[in-house]
Amino acid sequence: MLRISSLDAPPTSISENQGWPLFNTSATRQIEKACASRLPPHTLMERAGLAIARLAMALAPHAQRIWIACGPGNNGGDGFEAATQLQVRLPHTRIMVSQVREPSQLPADAQISWHKAQQAGVQWVSNCPSDLSPQDLCIDALLGIGIHHRADRKPSDADQRLQQLLKQVTQSVCPVLCLDIASGLDANTGQYLPEFAPHAMSNPSPRHTLALLTLQPGLFTAQGRDACGQIWWNDLGCGIASHQADASTTQPVAHLSTIANLQAKPRQHTSHKGSFGDVAVLGGEGLSQRGLSMTGAAWLAALAALHSGAGRVMLALLDEHAPQGIPPWPEIMLRRPSAQDWSQPTVVCGCGGGEAVQAWLPHILGQAPQLVLDADALNAIAASPALAQQLTARAARQQPTILTPHPLEAARLLQTSTTAIQAHRLQACLQLAQKFQCTALLKGSGTVIANAQRKIWVNSSGNARLASGGTGDVLAGLIGALWAQGSNADEAAIQGAFKHGHTADQWPADRPFSAGALAMHLAQ
Ligand SMILES: NC(=O)C1=CN([C@@H]2O[C@H](COP(=O)(O)OP(=O)(O)OC[C@H]3O[C@@H](n4cnc5c(N)ncnc54)[C@H](OP(=O)(O)O)[C@@H]3O)[C@@H](O)[C@H]2O)[C@@H](O)CC1
Numbered sequence: 001m002l003r004i005s006s007l008d009a010p011p012t013s014i015s016e017n018q019g020w021p022l023f024n025t026s027a028t029r030q031i032e033k034a035c036a037s038r039l040p041p042h043t044l045m046e047r048a049g050l051a052i053a054r055l056a057m058a059l060a061p062h063a064q065r066i067w068i069a070c071g072p073g074n075n076g077g078d079g080f081e082a083a084t085q086l087q088v089r090l091p092h093t094r095i096m097v098s099q100v101r102e103p104s105q106l107p108a109d110a111q112i113s114w115h116k117a118q119q120a121g122v123q124w125v126s127n128c129p130s131d132l133s134p135q136d137l138c139i140d141a142l143l144g145i146g147i148h149h150r151a152d153r154k155p156s157d158a159d160q161r162l163q164q165l166l167k168q169v170t171q172s173v174c175p176v177l178c179l180d181i182a183s184g185l186d187a188n189t190g191q192y193l194p195e196f197a198p199h200a201m202s203n204p205s206p207r208h209t210l211a212l213l214t215l216q217p218g219l220f221t222a223q224g225r226d227a228c229g230q231i232w233w234n235d236l237g238c239g240i241a242s243h244q245a246d247a248s249t250t251q252p253v254a255h256l257s258t259i260a261n262l263q264a265k266p267r268q269h270t271s272h273k274g275s276f277g278d279v280a281v282l283g284g285e286g287l288s289q290r291g292l293s294m295t296g297a298a299w300l301a302a303l304a305a306l307h308s309g310a311g312r313v314m315l316a317l318l319d320e321h322a323p324q325g326i327p328p329w330p331e332i333m334l335r336r337p338s339a340q341d342w343s344q345p346t347v348v349c350g351c352g353g354g355e356a357v358q359a360w361l362p363h364i365l366g367q368a369p370q371l372v373l374d375a376d377a378l379n380a381i382a383a384s385p386a387l388a389q390q391l392t393a394r395a396a397r398q399q400p401t402i403l404t405p406h407p408l409e410a411a412r413l414l415q416t417s418t419t420a421i422q423a424h425r426l427q428a429c430l431q432l433a434q435k436f437q438c439t440a441l442l443k444g445s446g447t448v449i450a451n452a453q454r455k456i457w458v459n460s461s462g463n464a465r466l467a468s469g470g471t472g473d474v475l476a477g478l479i480g481a482l483w484a485q486g487s488n489a490d491e492a493a494i495q496g497a498f499k500h501g502h503t504a505d506q507w508p509a510d511r512p513f514s515a516g517a518l519a520m521h522l523a524q
């Protein structure tokens with residue numbers, strides 16, 4: 001969840017009602033430059049320090065010690081500035097800083113803030129104080145958006161000191177507030193630089209991040225969600241949160257999809273089942289084919305479509321020996337694949353499709369007016385240039401397609417490695433959308449959605465509950481149902497990803513979670 005902290009009030013307001021622009025680091029630098037040129041020198045860092053101090057006091061109201069680890073650049077400068085603000089406001093709290101570099105080697109703004117902290121009476125310590133308790137606070141001001149990969153350079157004393165302090169931050173017993181972004185993370189991609197990746201699972205102390213000026217994609221995808229924890233944002237009075245000013249001339253790289261993307265359309269009284277579209281699911285290889293039954297996956301997609309408001313749901317199992325008779329959910333109409341008219345409904349194809357789905361793909365790619373391709377359908381297309389060509393040709397016939405790969409499936413489609421996909425999730429998703437002229441949805445922590453017109457969204461909902469078998473099938477069915485009900489392809493993918501994650505976020509602690517239970521609670 002994203003919280004906005006205001007310069008003028010304690011950071012209490014919760015805002016998930018807009019899609020927020022995400023800027024990469026170079027765009028952020030441009031916005032910073034434009035914003036700083038209109039303000040007296042040092043104003044942005046002062047504003048950052050004030051916002052940090054206010055959030056720190058709100059997060060740790062009973063702290064007796066606040067330790068701030070300050071790095072060699074302006075991220076460290078924010079830390080010194082916050083130390084001054086905290087020292088003034090909390091005379092009975094021990095405000096302590098550790099530094100990486102001598103003040104003369106700091107950038108100009110950071111030097112000013114260093115001197116202010118000295119004058120304010122902040123205490124300098126060489127390492128994390130050993131007496132921090134869980135109600136105290138640790139502030140990570142080591143590295144922000146100025147981080148860059150240093151391939152050939154031997155680590156200097158300052159680099160080693162930085163590593164040492166970062167390790168202490170990571171092992172902190174108290175909550176951690178990261179300034180701008182968790183140190184070591186690339187703000188564009190959400191990946192740790194190799195030298196900063198934590199060696200072990202970090203301790204369970206709560207983590208918060210206060211993003212300064214702009215929001216950046218790395219906060220919300222790849223390793224960013226775990227590293228940054230709860231995201232707060234302060235635009236330093238530059239008008240970005242109110243959608244004004246410099247942001248309007250600098251293009252965001254993506255948008256963050258939020259609860260605003262979840263608005264349910266009211267149903268008219270005169271509506272009927274035909275008003276909400278048909279979803280037909282094709283998948284579920286049977287036990288008889290290779291001794292591996294995957295019919296459950298197709299059932300999950302159909303169940304999700306049923307509970308997401310589709311008018312009618314048909315299920316065609318790729319299993320000749322599927323039991324006949326009344327299905328466990330009588331609303332779902334079972335079909336033989338050969339008996340289904342694939343030219344009319346929104347089709348969800350591939351869930352549990354195994355090898356059997358391959359033979360059906362030429363027909364489905366040719367016929368389906370709106371097509372969600374998942375799982376084994378994606379694997380089959382990755383292995384067949386002819387199928388890939390047929391997929392790409394759909395767009396020109398006004399037959400839109402949504403692809404929903406996880407990173408391994410995406411790697412197969414782009415003929416690369418999972419590591420390469422995860423290293424640049426936004427770019428990989430965009431590449432998929434452009435290569436196949438479709439809407440692509442790349443699953444994983446911080447799901448990314450992109451279209452062929454180069455628009456990108458990052459999903460802000462979801463949690464690790466979703467890391468369990470079958471939840472991807474549920475997502476495919478949910479997207480199919482939203483699409484069948486009248487959303488366009490991009491909206492269906494964005495809304496589906498948000499709803500899927502949001503349902504998991506709202507999950508009662510005492511209710512066992514499974515993909516089937518998720519599918520059945522999508523209507524709530
Ligand atoms: N932009 C804004 O809108 C605003 C920005 N503000 C704040 O400024 C921050 C950006 O400050 P920044 O540009 O000084 O960069 P920062 O993150 O402190 O790091 C640079 C230092 O790290 C070092 N370093 C780099 N890579 C390294 C590595 N691999 N291993 C080791 N060291 C490495 C690098 O060393 P160098 O390569 O130069 O020797 C340099 O010393 C931003 O995140 C926000 O907090 C706000 O105050 C106001 C509004």
Ligand SMILES: [K+]
Nearest residue numbers: 143179181183
């Ligand atoms: K930081």
